[in-house]
Amino acid sequence: MSLTPTPLTSAAGPTAVLRQAVLEAAASFVLALLLLGPIVGLVLDGYQIKNELQRPLLIAALVALGRFLFTLALHTPSGRFWLERFSAHRGKTAILVQSDSDRQHHGWLLLLFIAGLALPFLANKYALTVLIQAMIYVLLGLGLNIVVGLAGLLDLGYVAFYAVGAYGLALGAQYLDIGFWTALPLAALLAALFGALLGFPVLRMHGDYLAIVTLGFGEIIRLVLNNWLSLTGGPNGIAAPAPQLFGLEFSRSAREGGLPFHEYFQLAYNPLHRFIFIYLVLFLVVCLMALVVNRLRNMPVGRAWEALREDEIACRALGINHVLVKLSAFMMGAMVGGIAGVFFATYQGFINPASFNFFESALILAIVVLGGLGSTSGVILAALVLTILPEVLRAFADYRVFAFGVLMVLMMIWRPRGLIQPRRRAFDVEGL
C-alpha cells in the first residue's frame, strides 16, 4: 500500500470508502510506528536508553487519524475536485454547486470563527467556564446528531461514550501516565470501540426497543464506573490532568521536571490561562467536527445514514449494507462523544460517575431535537441556547428550571421541527 492516495477509486460506495479509509489508516499507523518507533521511542537519558513507547504511539495514532480523514476528504466533492486536478484522467463527477448565498455564508462563518477565537480573551472566569461547557455540549450535540438526527437511531445512553472519553483520560493518566494529547486520540478510538460494542447487539432493533437498550447501556457504564472501586475510585471520583502546551504546564508551580507556561513566557501567573487554552483547543476541535460532519452529510456515507433513517427496508432493497452503515453511525457518534469527554475531564480536573447520569443523555437529546434533527447549525445553536440560557436565568433563582421548561415548550410550539431545518444541497451534473 502506498502513501499516496489511490486515485480513480475516488468514487466508490459508502462501504467501500469507509473500508478503504480504515485500511489505509491502519496501514499508515503500522508504517509510522515502524518508522518512528526507533527514532522517537528510544530516548537517550544520560548513559541510559529509555523506552518511551507512548511518543511514537501518539504520533502514529495522529498519522493514522490524519490518513483516515484525508481518505474521507478525498471522497467529498471538493476532495474529488482536487484529486482530479492532480490526476491526468478527468473523470466526470458531480461537483457541488457553490451559489452566491453560499459564498456569503462563508463570509459570516469566517467572522463567527474569528469572534469565537477572540471571545475567551474578553471573558472573565465565570463566563469562560460557561463557554467551555457550552462548547462541550456543542460537541456532544454534533456527535449524537449523527446517531439520532442523521441515522435515526434513538440513543438514550449517549452519555456512556462521554464517560468513556472522560475516564479514558483520567484512568490513562493514572495507570499509563499518558497526558491530554495522547489521551485525545486514544479515548476517541476507545469510545468508537464502545460504539461498535453497543452497535452489534442492537443491529436488528428499532424505535422503542433500541431506546430501552441504549438507555440500559448508558446505565451499565455508569454503574460499572461507580462500583469498580479498585479501578475507578467509585463515587469518590478520580483526578484528570490538565492539558500541556508543548510540555509547558498551566499550574502555578511546576511538578518535578516540568516548566509552567507563565514562567516560560515570563507572565504573571493567571489561572485563566488554563481555561483559555482549553477553550481554544476545544473551539478548534468543535469547528473541525462541525466541518467534518457537514461534509459527511454530502458524502455517500452520510447519505446512507439518512437513507437508513428514512426507510431501512428500502435500503436493503437497494443493496446497501445496513450493518456497516449502522455501525459507522454508532462509531462516529461515539467517537465525538469520547472527545467531548476528554475535554470535560481536563476542564473539570476531577470527575466522578455522577456527572454521567441519564439527565445528561436527555439534555443532549434535547439539543439534537431542538436543533432540528439533522441540522448542524441547528444543533450548534440549540447547544448554546440550552447551556447558556439556564445561566442567564439564574436571576430567577427558584423559578429557573420552571422558566427553562416553559421556554422549551414555547420553542417547540413556535418551531415544532427544531430551530433550523436541515438544508439539502444540490448537485451540478455536467450535461444537464
Place this chain on the structure above:
Amino acid sequence: MPEQEPLLDIQQLDARYGAIQALRGVSLRVERGEIVTLIGANGAGKSTLLMSIFGDPRPSAGHIRYLGRDITGLPTHAIAKLGIAQAPEGRRIFPAMRVEENLLMGATPLGMQHIDTDLIKVFELFPRLKERRDQRAGTLSGGEQQMLAIGRALMSRPQLLLLDEPSLGLAPLVTQRIFAILGEIRATGTTIFLVEQNARQALKLAQRGYVLVNGAIRLSGSGEELLANPEVRQAYLGIRA
C-alpha cells in the same frame, strides 16, 4: 450444459416465515432480454419470491442461480453487486430526500463513478423526474414516486430488474405509461422480472408468465397463452367462462 444458461434459474425454492411456509417448490427461469411476469392473488407469495431472490428471507430449500452462479444464501448487498436491482412493493422511496438524492442512493452497489451519465439516462427515461429533481420525494404523486423507484433501481445498471407491483394504486393511464417505459427499458438490454396483480396488462407486455397460487407455481406459458387460458381468464381477468 445448454448453449447459454438462463439469466435467472430458480429450482425447487422453499421459503418460510417461522411456521408459515410462503413458497413451496417454486421453479422458474428468466432468459436474457425477456420480460417475465409473475401473477397471483394477494398473499400468494409473489413478494416473498422476489425478496428471496434478493436473499431476504433466505430460502429454506432449493437453489437460485444467477448467470450460472449459485447465489442462494448470499447477503443482500452482495447480490445487489452482481447486477440485480429491485423496486420494492409500495415504492419505498426516501420521502425526506430530494429526487436526485434518491437516485444517487440507487447507485450504491456500483459506486459513484457513473452517476453523471446514469442520471442523464434516467432523466431521459423519466423527464418528469428531471423537472422535479430538487423536490422532496415524499411530495411526488404516486405515479412519479413509482417512476422514481424504478429510476432508482436502474442507477445500479442492473442486468436483471425486479419490480414488485409497479401499478399499485395508480390510475390506468399512468399504469399504461409506466408499462410503456418498461418496454423501453427492456429495449436497452435490461431483463425484467415483473410481479403484478394487473394480470391483463402484465401478460400483454411480457413474453412469458407464471401464475403463483398459495406459494406454488400453478401455470406457466407465453403471455398470449396465459391470456387465453380459461383459468387465468376467470380468476385473474374477471371473465366468466
